[in-house]
Amino acid sequence: MNSSKDVVFAITEEIGTDISYVRRKHGEEEAAYFTGIEIGVLFGGTVLANFLIGMLKGAFAEITSAVGKQIGKSFAAKLIEKLIPVAEQTQFKETDTEQLLKLADHHQKELDAIRGVLASKLAPEEFESFVETNVTYEREQVSIHLQRNGFTDDKAIIYSERLVRRIQQELKTQ
Amino acid sequence: MDDVSIVAFAKRAEAYRLLRYMMFENPIDAEQLAVNVDIPELRKVNWAGSGAIGFSNPNGNTYIVYNRGTKYTTTVRPSHISDDQIVYVSHLAASTTLWLRLQESCRILEELSSDVYATFGMKKILDSVAYFYSPRSTPKERPLARYREALANLGEPSTLASNDAIRSWVSKCWSVIELYGSCLLAGDEVKYVLTTLALFELSPFPLTSLFEMNLEWLQQNFGITLGDKPVGMAFPDVNVRFYLEHPIVRPDLAVVWGTGTARVLQKHAEQFRDEAKLKFSIEQFHFNLYLALLYYRCALDAYNVVLSLSKVNLVTGERALQRIEEARTEVALCEEHRVVIMASLSAVVLGQLALPNIASVEEFQNWVAGWANHSSLKAELKIRQAYDAELLMPKFLRDLALGLVAYISGETKAGLAKMLSIMQELEKHINEAVLLGDPNYLSTTYGLMAGICAKNGMESERAEYSRRAEASYYKKLVNLK
Numbered sequence: 001m002n003s004s005k006d007v008v009f010a011i012t013e014e015i016g017t018d019i020s021y022v023r024r025k026h027g028e029e030e031a032a033y034f035t036g037i038e039i040g041v042l043f044g045g046t047v048l049a050n051f052l053i054g055m056l057k058g059a060f061a062e063i064t065s066a067v068g069k070q071i072g073k074s075f076a077a078k079l080i081e082k083l084i085p086v087a088e089q090t091q092f093k094e095t096d097t098e099q100l101l102k103l104a105d106h107h108q109k110e111l112d113a114i115r116g117v118l119a120s121k122l123a124p125e126e127f128e129s130f131v132e133t134n135v136t137y138e139r140e141q142v143s144i145h146l147q148r149n150g151f152t153d154d155k156a157i158i159y160s161e162r163l164v165r166r167i168q169q170e171l172k173t174q
Numbered sequence: 175m176d177d178v179s180i181v182a183f184a185k186r187a188e189a190y191r192l193l194r195y196m197m198f199e200n201p202i203d204a205e206q207l208a209v210n211v212d213i214p215e216l217r218k219v220n221w222a223g224s225g226a227i228g229f230s231n232p233n234g235n236t237y238i239v240y241n242r243g244t245k246y247t248t249t250v251r252p253s254h255i256s257d258d259q260i261v262y263v264s265h266l267a268a269s270t271t272l273w274l275r276l277q278e279s280c281r282i283l284e285e286l287s288s289d290v291y292a293t294f295g296m297k298k299i300l301d302s303v304a305y306f307y308s309p310r311s312t313p314k315e316r317p318l319a320r321y322r323e324a325l326a327n328l329g330e331p332s333t334l335a336s337n338d339a340i341r342s343w344v345s346k347c348w349s350v351i352e353l354y355g356s357c358l359l360a361g362d363e364v365k366y367v368l369t370t371l372a373l374f375e376l377s378p379f380p381l382t383s384l385f386e387m388n389l390e391w392l393q394q395n396f397g398i399t400l401g402d403k404p405v406g407m408a409f410p411d412v413n414v415r416f417y418l419e420h421p422i423v424r425p426d427l428a429v430v431w432g433t434g435t436a437r438v439l440q441k442h443a444e445q446f447r448d449e450a451k452l453k454f455s456i457e458q459f460h461f462n463l464y465l466a467l468l469y470y471r472c473a474l475d476a477y478n479v480v481l482s483l484s485k486v487n488l489v490t491g492e493r494a495l496q497r498i499e500e501a502r503t504e505v506a507l508c509e510e511h512r513v514v515i516m517a518s519l520s521a522v523v524l525g526q527l528a529l530p531n532i533a534s535v536e537e538f539q540n541w542v543a544g545w546a547n548h549s550s551l552k553a554e555l556k557i558r559q560a561y562d563a564e565l566l567m568p569k570f571l572r573d574l575a576l577g578l579v580a581y582i583s584g585e586t587k588a589g590l591a592k593m594l595s596i597m598q599e600l601e602k603h604i605n606e607a608v609l610l611g612d613p614n615y616l617s618t619t620y621g622l623m624a625g626i627c628a629k630n631g632m633e634s635e636r637a638e639y640s641r642r643a644e645a646s647y648y649k650k651l652v653n654l655k
Contacts, residue, residue, distance in 0.1 A: 009558060012558065012562050013558075013561075013562055016447075016448070016451070016562055016563075017447070017510070017511060017514060017562070017563060017565060018444075018507070019562075019563070020506070020507050020510050021503065021507065024503055024506050024507065027246065028246065028248070031239070031246040031247070031248045032246055032247045032248070032506055032509050032510060032513075033244070033245070033246040033506075033510060034245040034246065034247075034510070034513070034514070035510065035563055036243065036244070036559055036563055037555055037558050037559035037562055037563050038243070038555075040558075040562055040563065041555075095241040095242050095243070095244040096241075096242040096243065096244075097242060097243030097244060098242070098243065101555070150503065152500050152503065152504070
C-alpha cells in the first residue's frame with residue numbers, strides 16, 4: 001500500500017507553487033512569503049484526510065451502497081471522528097519549519113493507521129471500487145477545504161478535480 | 175551534426191541563459207541584481223535563526239524577515255524583531271559585468287561556429303542588448319518604446335477604421351512576445367504592451383472607441399493640429415490605467431474588465447509554468463519559465479492598476495467586490511511566482527550558494543549528494559522543495575535526484591530502477607536536448623549507474639551501463655558523425 005507520505009507528496013506535487021494560497025491565508029498580514037515545502041506536506045495531509053471523509057460520507061449517501069453496509073455506519077462515524085483533527089488542521093502560521101514537518105509526519109502516521117483499519121474491513125478489489133465511487137462527495141469535501149484555506153473559488157474547483165483524480169490513482173497503486 | 179556543433183550548441187545555450195537573466199526585466203537592472211547577490215551581509219546570514227535584513231530604497235525600507243526557516247518580504251517594520259536583529263544593507267553600485275560576460279560568450283561562440291552564431295541571430299541580439307548600455311537608453315527616455323519600431327511593419331494604427339481591422343492588428347501584435355522570447359526585446363519593453371493587448375481583447379466596448387479615447391486625449395492636450403499637421407495617434411497608449419480610469423468606464427466595469435485581463439494573463443503564466451516542469455530539456459524548462467515570468471509580471475501590472483484605481487472605492491456590485499478581494503490574494507501569488515522564477519533563472523547564471531545549478535551536471539550531482547550524505551529525509555525534502563516550491567528543476571531531474579538519494583541511503587536497486595526509467599525517457603528526447611545545448615545528463619548518469627553497479631557486484635548491469643556511458647552510444651542516439 002502506498003504510504004500516506006507518498007500520497008501527500010503526490011498532492012503537494014499536484015498543487016505545486018499554488019500552495020502559497022494557504023500561506024497567504026494563514027500568514028502575517030501584508031507579507032509576501034517564500035513558501036516552502038513544509039506547508040505543502042502539512043496541507044497535503046489535510047487534503048487526504050478530507051478526501052477520506054468525503055469517501056466515507058459518500059458510502060452512506062447511497063442507500064444501496066454495499067460498501068457502506070459492510071463498513072457499518074457507526075464504524076465509519078468513528079473513523080470520520082479520528083480524521084477530523086487532521087482534516088481541520090489550521091496550524092500553518094508556525095514559523096519553525098522543523099516543527100511543521102514533525103507535525104506533518106505525525107499526521108501521516110495517523111492517516112496510515114486509519115487507512116489500514118479501513119482497508120482491513122474490505123477486500124482489495126472492494127477497496128479499489130470504494131476509492132473510485134462517489135467522487136462527488138470527495139470533490140465537494142476537498143473543494144470546500146481548499147476554499148477555507150485561501151484558494152479562490154475558481155482555483156478550488158480546478159484543484160479539487162485534479163486532486164481527487166490523483167489521490168484515487170495513488171490509493172489504487174497498491 | 176558533429177562534435178564541434180555540440181560544443182557550439184552548448185555555448186549558445188550558456189549565452190541564452192545569461193541573456194534571459196539580462197532580459198527578463200532589462201540588462202541594467204539585471205546588473206544591479208547580480209551585484210546584490212554578492213552583498214557580503216547576505217552571505218553571513220544564518221537563515222535558520224531569526225532576524226531581518228533591511229534594504230533602503232527611495233520609497234522607504236523593504237525587509238526580508240527570516241524566522242527558523244520561514245522567509246517573507248514586507249515593507250512594514252517587523253515589530254517582533256528587535257533593532258539588533260536587523261542588518262541594514264548598503265547600496266552597491268552596479269557594474270557592466272554581465273554585458274562583458276555576454277560579449278565574451280558570444281565571441282567564443284562565433285569562433286566555435288560562425289554557422290550557429292548566424293543561425294541563432296546572435297549579432298542582432300547583441301546589438302539589441304547594446305542599446306541598454308548606450309546613451310540612447312537613459313533613464314530620462316524611459317519607458318522604453320522599441321516595441322513601436324518592432325511592430326511598425328504590422329500597419330499604421332491611426333489608419334485602422336473598423337473594429338475588425340483593429341482586432342486583427344491587435345492579434346498580430348502578440349508577436350511581440352516572440353521578440354521577447356528570442357531576447358531581442360526586454361521584459362520591461364513588452365510588459366505594458368502585452369497587458370494592454372490582453373485588455374483590448376476583453377474590451378466590453380468597440381475597439382474603435384478605445385482608439386478614439388487616445389485621439390481625444392491627444393487633441394485635448396496638444397490641439398487638433400501640431401504645426402501644420404493634424405494630431406494623430408502613432409500607437410495606442412499602453413498603460414491600462416488610461417482605459418480603466420476613463421470616465422465612460424463605470425467603476426464596477428473597470429474592476430471586472432481589469433481583473434478579467436489579469437486573470438487571463440495569470441492563466442497563461444500558470445500554463446507555461448506547469449508545462450516547464452514536465453520538459454525533458456533544461457533549455458525548454460528555462461524558456462517556459464522565462465515566458466511564465468513575463469505573463470506573471472503582466473498579470474501583476476493589471477492587478478496592481480485595478481487595486482489602485484481612483485474609482486475602486488465606488489464599486490458596489492457583488493461580483494466586482496469579490497474580484498477586488500481575490501485580486502489582493504492573486505497579487506501576492508503572482509509576486510511570489512515572479513520572485514521564485516527570477517531566482518530559478520538566476521541560479522544557472524550567478525551560481526548562488528544555496529541553489530542547485532542544473533546547467534552543470536557535476537554541480538547538480540554534488541548538490542544532491544551533499545544533502546543525501548547529510549540525511550536522506552532532508553535530501554528528499556530539499557529536492558521536492560526545489561521542484562514543487564522553488565521551480566528550480568524539471569520533473570525528470572527531480573526523479574533523477576530522488577533515485578540518487580535512494581541509492582545513497584542504501585536502496586540501491588530502487589535507486590537504479592528510478593534512474594533507469596528516467597534515462598529511458600531522456601533517450602527519447604535526446605535529439606532536442608543536444609540541439610538545444612543541454613548538459614549531457616545521459617552519459618554522466620549512465621556512468622554513475624555503472625559505478626554504483628561496480629560497487630555492488632552487479633557485473634552484467636555494470637557492463638551494460640558502461641557501454642551506454644560511452645560517447646559512441648550517445649553519438650549513435652543523436653546520429654552524430
